[in-house]
Amino acid sequence: MSARKAAEAALQASEQRFRGLADNIDQLAWIADHQWEITWYNQRWHDFTGTTLDEVRGWGWQAVHHPDHVDRVVTSVRRSHASGEPWEDTFPLRRHDGEYRWFLSRAQPVRDANGDVTSWFGTNTDVTDQLAREAQVRLLMREVNHRSKNMLAVVHAVARQTLAISPEDFVARFDQRILALAAAHDLLVDSDWRGVDLGALIRSQLAHFGDMIGARIVLSGPPVRLTSAAGQMIGMAMHELATNAGKYGALRDTQGRVGIGWQASADGLAIEWIERDGPPVEAPARAGFGSRVIG
Incomplete structure (x- = not known):
């Protein structure tokens, strides 16, 4: 086997391991290119949203965002893309059955040897229950203070x-x-x-x-x-x-x-x-x- 074929086989095996890992984590995961056009989602994303890659490729992810929040999210994404800084935001995403759930979303830039951003790796973590618990704690604290x-x-x-x-x-x-x-x-x-x-x-x-x-x-x-x-x-x-x-x-x-x-x-x-x-x-x-x- 030539060195080139060996390198290609190693790369393919590495990609398979990555996809296997990414498809089994609890978070929704995705990869975007340097223009922040998404090229890949893990299986949990597709299971949650009920979408195909063709439907949400590039900037098509906006289709599953809540209309009250999508403009704010796009603005924060563009700001991070322009600065090259890691991105973080919290917003609701629409599930395949129409229910919206809140996600803490993060993306890290991947850089080449020259320090230029070549892609972004992101995750969305469901924090709906956590936010509900935090709201309940705040309510209880106000009630305790009042009483x-x-x-x-x-x-x-x-x-x-x-x-x-x-x-x-x-x-x-x-x-x-x-x-x-x-x-x-x-x-x-x-x-x-x-x-x-x-x-x-x-x-x-x-x-x-x-x-x-x-x-x-x-x-x-x-x-x-x-x-x-x-x-x-x-x-x-x-x-x-x-x-x-x-x-x-x-x-x-x-x-x-x-x-x-x-x-x-x-x-x-x-x-x-x-x-x-x-x-x-x-x-x-x-x-x-x-x-x-x-x-």
Whole structure:
């Protein structure tokens, strides 16, 4: 075999290895000449776009670009072609079924011994799912920031009101109210902040009376889904009512009973807290934190 034929055979074998590799990578891949006219695509490109080489040869690749982005992409390609610098852009490409998916696209210039660009080798990597995840993370971060500010505002208000009304036992009362907020917060987190069941919320605020629920404490009402904001406020109200019932009302002794009922209608939500058979209750000398929450 002559040296020329041997070189041609080696080149052919090398091209076959390259095409085999290029057809099995996850990316869409292509080669363009020095004028950026594409001369070859890997099989994944054809499978994704449903096009033939004749349909998208040269600058025919624009046919599978989204009309809202194609002019921008052409401009960035021409800029890179003129400068000889590597190219990178992100844009949607149309799949064979008509759906557009986003791709991170890159191309590297191939240079000869003199440094002149002889061709370009490019890839398109599907980043649709990655971009969706990043958008979801940004949304979640904004939501966390919003909810954190709201929660801090609630904590701040609870602290100020507790200190103003009962400075003598501030630490104990503030701690109890924060735990009540935390219980409501746990329910909201468990539901991905899609709301909270009213019955579950009330039970969480009566957890320290757990052995009485169903006996001396009776809950009745249909399934009601509260918004996160309503859940926090109603949770605090239930906590204050339960605390007062334990300190001054029906749950202070062994005979009293509490009935908690609710009903939803077109006019809104009505909740009743009724205490029976407890010790006599005296009107407080001043309005406490619970009165402000409930009122």
